[in-house]
Amino acid sequence: MVIDARLHQVKKMSSVTPNNPIPRRPDEPVFSGDGAARTGLTGWFVNWVSDWGGLVLSAVMAVGDFSLFVLRTMIWLFTRLPRKETVWPNFYQVGVSSLPVVALTGTFIGMVLAVQSYFQFRQLGLETRLGGVINMTLVRELGPVLAATMLAGRVGSAMAAELGTMRVTEQIDALSAMGANPIRYLVVPRFLACLFLIPTLTVMADFMGVAGGHFYSVDILGIDIHHYWANSKKFVSNFDLFVGLFKSIFFGSAIALISCYQGFNCKAGAEGVGRASTAAFVYSFVAILVLDLFLGIALDSLYFTMYPEGVGLL
């Protein structure tokens, strides 16, 4: 939506630039929003400022709207949980149906990590450290982020499309009209499904990644199995596993809330639904990466508070 507004603003701006005048009678004043005549360079500047003001305002409004949506979801979450029959299908969709694709991507990313880092480490004669590197990367970073990305792509955009279609065909209005709260009925079950199942999907991605990495390193590259695992044990701690799982909870919540919000605010028509589902994925993915950065920083400082002696890397 914000992007939409921006495009609109750009169009508006370009149409009033002096270099690109629209055909207009000389005596006809240029009217803008509040009806004041604005011509010449000052007029252009005033328009420019007001366009940017409009852009900022619409961004602030979108953020406010989203916050209200989250707040209402939280209120329902803590006051009255939805019925079982609305929850289980969502758990199935998010959990069971996503399992194969998450497992598959996990396996491949484990193997890719082995392929990519092997030659550098071999030049240093450190190829047995590969276990530490691959498993650490997977558990801390790639497992949770990949599981979340797959969830955003597979489930998030489907949620946005489904809720968007329901919005467009007035099914959400019908829910309200029959006294069922759409947030409680549609959003809370999806939120719960993402919240509870993304850690398990992350564990799955981690496990398959570790297995894939082991397979490629030990069976194909011929790294010594004992040292591979001894190094893994030395570097990867329970705290790293915790970091990955803790982050994934935030990723899952963000995916569910962003996707449902996009669906609820879907514009009419096939184009509207398509745009909602694209926006759901794009915003979810951005949110995952931004959260990843800040949670990474926060968890690192937590680690150094808990263990001031720091990490032994070699």
Next chain:
Amino acid sequence: MMIEELLSDQESLVEVKDLTVQFGAQEVLRDISLEIPAGQTLVLLGESGCGKTVLMKSIIGLIQPTYGQVLFDSENLSLLGDRQLSHLRLRFGFVFQNAALFDSMTIGQNVAFPLRQHGRFSDEQVREMVLSRLSEVGLPDEVVFKKPAELSGGMRKRVGLARALIMNPEMIMYDEPTTGLDPIMSDVINELIIRTRRRNPVTSIVVTHDMNTARKVADRVVMLMPTARLDEGESQVVFDGSVPELDACRDRRVQQFINGEAGERLMEMRSSQLN
């Protein structure tokens, strides 16, 4: 005559006071005031985009007013919380334009939805009520296992009607109940609207373009104009009265609408585009 006098003595069930609804910069409704007494069937007429549906959705609180207020049974809808509003909506039935059936559910589950949502009924009771409602709108028992996508438009509309009626609401709203149906099916729907009213003393609002529906079911007709076609300060309600009064109305815009004449509208639309 007696009935009409009795009706007019009753307190109004719905009261709309200076309602204004804006979407962004677009003003859809401007200063609408309307009182609907209990038991009345009100037909809302007007060309597409004049805000009929928006007015109806404001009355059950699906759309928040920008200014003004809507009172249902003397309760201000915008002051109610989510839960109170949900509770109040048990007293409404809403028939949506394209039926708005939940397409992930079967017809039976759709019609039973309000019962499951609120009532504490046994499965046996639910099944009985669903089947009786469906037979009232002329649908056979075997449709309960079908999905909405398998039904024709007319059947879907009748399922929507059955779903709206199942909780015995005090007020029913029909959003273009006959649009997109053949003439015979349109008349079936009209008959169902009349029959529903005869059976229970419900208050109804019917949004329609169909003059046959209006003539057949209306106690009172209200016609709206889009705000864009009005002069400054002119009321959006261009007609409010009974069907005979509608036919006798001298307003040119009203006559054009009920007779379905384009007149100079095409020229008007073109010139407004050029501006």
